[in-house]
Amino acid sequence: MDSELRDLYQQVILDHNKSPRNYKKLENANFEAEGYNPLCGDRIDIFLVVENDIVKDISFQGSGCAISKASASLMTHMLKGKTKKEAEELFVKFHDLITGKLGDNPSLDELGKLAVFAGVKEFPARVKCASLAWHTMHSALNKEEKIISTE
Amino acid sequence: MKSGIINKTIYDVDKIRKDFPILESMIHGKPLCYLDNAATTQKPKSVIDSDVNYYTHLNANIHRGVHFLSEAATKAYEDARTKIQKFINASSEKEIIFTKGTTESINLVAQTLGRSILKEGDEIIISTMEHHSNIVPWQLIASEKKAKIKVIPITDNGDLILDEYKKLLSQRTKIVSIVYVSNSLGTINDVETIISLAHEQNVPVLLDAAQAVNHLPVDVQKLDCDFLAFSGHKLYGPTGIGVLYGKSHYLELMPPYQGGGDMISKVTFKETTFNTIPYKFEAGTSNIAGTIGLGVAMDYVNAIGIDNIAAYEHELLEYATEELLKISGLRIIGQSDHKCSLISFILNNIHPHDVGTFLDFEGIAIRTGHHCTQPLMDRFGVPATSRASFSLYNTKQEVDILAAGIKKVIEVFK
Numbered sequence A: 001m002d003s004e005l006r007d008l009y010q011q012v013i014l015d016h017n018k019s020p021r022n023y024k025k026l027e028n029a030n031f032e033a034e035g036y037n038p039l040c041g042d043r044i045d046i047f048l049v050v051e052n053d054i055v056k057d058i059s060f061q062g063s064g065c066a067i068s069k070a071s072a073s074l075m076t077h078m079l080k081g082k083t084k085k086e087a088e089e090l091f092v093k094f095h096d097l098i099t100g101k102l103g104d105n106p107s108l109d110e111l112g113k114l115a116v117f118a119g120v121k122e123f124p125a126r127v128k129c130a131s132l133a134w135h136t137m138h139s140a141l142n143k144e145e146k147i148i149s150t151e
Numbered sequence B: 001m002k003s004g005i006i007n008k009t010i011y012d013v014d015k016i017r018k019d020f021p022i023l024e025s026m027i028h029g030k031p032l033c034y035l036d037n038a039a040t041t042q043k044p045k046s047v048i049d050s051d052v053n054y055y056t057h058l059n060a061n062i063h064r065g066v067h068f069l070s071e072a073a074t075k076a077y078e079d080a081r082t083k084i085q086k087f088i089n090a091s092s093e094k095e096i097i098f099t100k101g102t103t104e105s106i107n108l109v110a111q112t113l114g115r116s117i118l119k120e121g122d123e124i125i126i127s128t129m130e131h132h133s134n135i136v137p138w139q140l141i142a143s144e145k146k147a148k149i150k151v152i153p154i155t156d157n158g159d160l161i162l163d164e165y166k167k168l169l170s171q172r173t174k175i176v177s178i179v180y181v182s183n184s185l186g187t188i189n190d191v192e193t194i195i196s197l198a199h200e201q202n203v204p205v206l207l208d209a210a211q212a213v214n215h216l217p218v219d220v221q222k223l224d225c226d227f228l229a230f231s232g233h234k235l236y237g238p239t240g241i242g243v244l245y246g247k248s249h250y251l252e253l254m255p256p257y258q259g260g261g262d263m264i265s266k267v268t269f270k271e272t273t274f275n276t277i278p279y280k281f282e283a284g285t286s287n288i289a290g291t292i293g294l295g296v297a298m299d300y301v302n303a304i305g306i307d308n309i310a311a312y313e314h315e316l317l318e319y320a321t322e323e324l325l326k327i328s329g330l331r332i333i334g335q336s337d338h339k340c341s342l343i344s345f346i347l348n349n350i351h352p353h354d355v356g357t358f359l360d361f362e363g364i365a366i367r368t369g370h371h372c373t374q375p376l377m378d379r380f381g382v383p384a385t386s387r388a389s390f391s392l393y394n395t396k397q398e399v400d401i402l403a404a405g406i407k408k409v410i411e412v413f414k
């Protein structure tokens, strides 16, 4: 495989695409949003349970390419336990990573496993795929909290 | 090599490929395998040279100068109109209007004919397999006029259900606007039947022929369609130039589309009289270089012969269908018995975007996405497909490269 292509489709990404983590609907979610990429028809639903400003649980469902699915899967993995503010900050950092704003040798400590998406910056057409879940998470957190019926 | 056989019998494709400079390109270190012809075709050198020649030797505004260059440019422009007229066998040059492309041609009819005849409760018939450009212009005028859009359903194979069409046709039907060849499925619709049924009710029919004129001989008089729209760039011509054919009695009745220079015969502040057809619909300085280039593209196609192109592409389609169906996990969306040379497919558990990116690294250009036909994707319950579309310069070797590329993708995602 071409090395640029291998950088985009790292094993971790292929793996999360095949067996996405937290792929389900959270019935008790108090924040949720639907994301849609009209260009490719990708759809994603993000569900969050936020208590005292902390993401207690997060999940997703939807259809999309390997990049968007793996990105959603890894995002849910990374955000569990983070505060809302930390989640938003990580989104900014992640966005900078995939759009090449972090330069050639970024410090990837904060990004942890998300570093596997560094290859996306060579594929401008795929930035939207990698960021769809994050944009949707962002819009979910900025919506009004859903009143969960306890009946 | 087995692929040599058709390549030589209908025409010498190796020779033809030399007419298209871009086909020499290397992409990611591999020879370009251009299979995105339904999006736009590549241009032969004669069309590319025409642009340079126009701006080097002919550039002047048309229809308005008495000087040498203006007359020469006007003649070249009007010669292109005659070439188009002959190409689709219209009865007069007056019936050929130059536009930006299929999209503008359809908008023109919606905004002029649609605006003047539609009333509240009237109906426009389209189909499930329309390109957005044959949906949205009708929605715009329908919502303004409180008219309704009726949609002919399709079978799982991708054929229009004509019995349902018959049921939709009624006194309320004012316009039928249908795609001749589907850009997502490849289906060649039975437009003769659609037209004759509409005409029994005196309803005019527009054909979106964007994917037809480059694959089939199209004779507007034989078809008896009232309007026909197509784009030059899918027919080996330049971008930004297209055609609207309209029967002259409709064109005479229709109000102008845009106002400006060229489309008038006399202007005072009190009153303006409009120019005759087709000029009534060509306001402002047109894409002169593009129009002349489209004429050159017609010459190119005519020299090979559209019947030969159709026959050649049909063999390519059959070969490609056979080869792709050998790949397990591949499903073809659009399996009509009457198809042009394009194949939409999906792979088990592999998203078309991933397929597109992997094939790109093999030098293969295909289209992935909804192909501007979202309602059709919904009909098949898929968000997107991968589409390989073939044209007169593609070869069986390229089909083999595509099949090998797809197998590689499947291997990676296994």
Ligand SMILES: Cc1ncc(COP(=O)(O)O)c(C=O)c1O
Pocket: B038, B039, B100, B101, B102, B103, B104, B131, B133, B134, B179, B181, B182, B183, B208, B210, B211, B231, B372
């Ligand atoms: C069937 C069909 N109709 C209309 C169009 C729109 O053509 P254009 O974008 O050239 O106006 C296309 C091109 O994609 C098409 O395939």
